[in-house]
Amino acid sequence: MDKSSASLMSGVPELMILQLLARNEMYGYELARTIRTLTTDAVSVGESVLYPALHALERRGLVRGRRRAVAGRTRVYYSITPKGARRLAHLASHWRRISEGVEAVMRGARHA
C-alpha cells in the first residue's frame, strides 16, 4: 500500500462526508444518521469524529457551513465546495482502486 493509500484509509470519514454532501447539504446529526442507515450500521462515524472532521474540512475550504433556521431550530448546514468536489473525485478514485485490489485478492483466495 503506497503512502496515499495509507492516508486514504484514515480518511474514510472524509470520503463519506464529502460524498454525502455532494448529493445534498446536511447538518451534523443528519450526516451521522445517514451514514449509519446507508451502511446498515456497518460503519458509524461517531460524533467525536464527525464534528472535528467537518470543521477541519471547512477550514481547508472543502465544505462550507451556513446557519439555516428549520422548524424553529437554527442548524448549521454543510455543503461541498468546488475544491471539495475535486478532493472527492481524487479520494473516490483512490478508494475504487484499493477496493478493487482487495476484492481481487479475496477472489484469488477463494479460488486457490
Added chain:
Amino acid sequence: MRNSRFRSVAEQLLNAGVSPRRVRRMVAELADHFDDLREEMEARGLSRQEAELEASAKLGTSALIEGVLARPELRSWVRRWPLAAFTIVPLAMFAVLFIGAMAALVIAVELAKNGFGIEFASSTGLQLFGHVFLGGVIWVLPIMAAAACCAVALSRRAPVVWVVVGVALISAIGALTNAQIELPPLVPKTAFGAGIGFSTESLLLPITRAACTLTAVLPAYFWFRSAQKRASSCLSA
C-alpha cells in the same frame, strides 16, 4: 441556556486554542445534536431522563475534545503563530492607531479652519483641545493597544509569556513616540509633528510612560486571567 450543558466542553476547547467563534458554533451544533439524539431515544420509548443519559453517552464529549485536539488546523491563528500575534500585530495596530489619531487631529483642525473659520493659531480653545488630544495619543493610545492585546489573549487563552512580551513591546514603542504642535512665531505656520526616538538626556519621561502602560494593563490582565482560571476549574470540577 440549552448550551450550558456544554460549557465545560467549550472551556476545554478554548484552552486547547480553538478560536472562540468556532467554539461557539461547535457547542451550538453539539446542543442541537444532543436534542436530536434525545428525541430519537424518546421515540424509541425511553423516558426523558433515560434518553438524556443515552444521548450524553453517545455524544462522548471527551472523545470529541480529543478529536479536535488532534487537528492543529482547528486552533486559532493567535495560538498557531503567537510570535506574530503578540509582536508584529500589536505593533502594527499601535502604528495604525497612532497615525490615524494624528490624521484625525489634522482633519479636525482643517475642518475648523475651512468650515467654521477658526484658526488654530488664534483659538485658545482649539489649542487646548489639540494639546489634550496629543496628550491622549501619547499616554492613552499605548494603554489602549496593550489592553486590546490582553483582551485577545484572554479570549484565546494565550500563554501568559506572549502577553507579557506583547505588552512590554507596546509599552516600549509607545513610550518612544512623540507628538507636538508648533505655533507661530516659532515656525512660519502651525505645524503638527510626530515621531519615534529618545534622548539619553531625558530618559525619565519615556520610562515613566512605559511604566504607566505596564501598570495600567498588566495587573488587570492578571486579575481577569485568574478569574478565568477559577471559573474554568469550577467547570471541570
